[in-house]
Amino acid sequence: LSGESLRGREETLVAQVEGPWTVGLHQKGLEPHEVVFDALADLSQSDDPYVKYYSGTAVYRCTFEASVPAADEVWIDLGEVHNMARVILNGRDLGLAWKSPYRLNVAGALVDGVNALEIRVINSWSNRLIGDESLEAENRSTWTASRFYEADDELEVSGLIGPVGIKAVTLL
DSSP, X not given: OOHHHHSOEEEEEXXXXXXXXXXXXXXXXXXXXXXXXXXXXXXXXXXSHHHHTOOSEEEEEEEEEEOOOOSSEEEEEOXXXXXXXXXXXXXXXXXXXXXXXXXXXXXXTOOSEXXXXXXXXXXXXXXXXXXXXXXXXXXXXXXXXXXXXXXXXXXXXXXXXXXXXXXXXXXX
């Protein structure tokens, strides 16, 4: 074990990223859609069928203010994500977060002042398949060789749920 792994860690929230969030949705075979959320929420709980049954990459964008902390490490913590997320901060691709904890290092990307954040969240297509089951065949945007879902099946939690925050880590 390294000496670093034997020490404790102290995390401090530097900035809570609250939005509003502009979310771009583009479902194959349908017109692109853009929505604004004041707060992050499960897409499958939306009243808008395009959002509720969305499958693909939802592109979340917002700006937030922060100061670069004097810390051993600085991370963006995405909170709850369904299913994977690619994070771009101030034009710098920070990588892909594909499992919990959904965290990526922001060293060198976080700036003092206003920061531009883009989070591309990729979900599964099960909600789209469930939504399409309630449509006539000619109006569906998906097709499979077998029927895996029924129109009344429970939807999966979808999208960026959060909370999203910037955390400073000090090694003790």
